[in-house]
Amino acid sequence: MHDGAGQGEASEGELARRVAAAGGGAEAEGELCRRLAPRVRLYGLRHLRDAAAADDLVQEVLVLMLERLRAGRVREPDRLASFVLGACRLVVRNQRRGRRRREDLLGRFAFASPQETNPDTLSLDRGRLRECLARLAERERTVLVLTFYAEQPSAEIAERLGTSSENVRTVRHRAFGRLRDCVTGGAS
Numbered sequence: 001m002h003d004g005a006g007q008g009e010a011s012e013g014e015l016a017r018r019v020a021a022a023g024g025g026a027e028a029e030g031e032l033c034r035r036l037a038p039r040v041r042l043y044g045l046r047h048l049r050d051a052a053a054a055d056d057l058v059q060e061v062l063v064l065m066l067e068r069l070r071a072g073r074v075r076e077p078d079r080l081a082s083f084v085l086g087a088c089r090l091v092v093r094n095q096r097r098g099r100r101r102r103e104d105l106l107g108r109f110a111f112a113s114p115q116e117t118n119p120d121t122l123s124l125d126r127g128r129l130r131e132c133l134a135r136l137a138e139r140e141r142t143v144l145v146l147t148f149y150a151e152q153p154s155a156e157i158a159e160r161l162g163t164s165s166e167n168v169r170t171v172r173h174r175a176f177g178r179l180r181d182c183v184t185g186g187a188s
Contacts, residue, residue, distance in 0.1 A: 012036075013078035019069040020077065032069075033062050036084050043088045053095075061087045098151040125183070132182035140175030147172055 044054025
């Protein structure tokens with residue numbers, strides 16, 4: 001990944017420092033995303049071999065980059081491309097780890113009867129699920145989404161929400177119980 005600054009253009013390091021500065025500005029953020037998005041997507045296409053997954057990688061890595069820059073947590077702004085490459089590696093590794101974990105769990109705990117695993121016999125009332133999710137407190141919904149959709153560990157969720165990992169696990173456990181009760185009709 002090269003710096004990408006042409007004649008008269010600010011370098012990626014300069015843009016990163018602007019974002020890190022108080023009131024860094026949307027212009028610098030937009031320019032960084034414009035420059036780095038094609039490189040992140042290319043990395044995703046090479047390593048994930050799926051255009052949709054590569055697009056998801058672009059969003060996840062750029063959001064992570066902007067969050068870290070705004071918080072002043074990028075040690076060497078002049079090496080932002082290296083930071084982004086490292087973030088790509090970590091995100092792809094975590095996606096693969098999550099996929100393997102799901103496959104392992106499915107292999108260990110799959111239903112014994114082929115009839116029970118037939119997708120036609122299993123149904124999810126998406127409307128009911130949406131309604132039950134809406135009934136949860138915002139913090140509970142956030143923890144469930146970050147856990148099961150974004151596949152983030154408790155420590156990352158805790159850092160993002162400004163709380164402890166133990167609190168995240170407690171909120172997740174209670175929220176999942178409320179959600180299960182609501183979806184199965186055990187609660188109103």
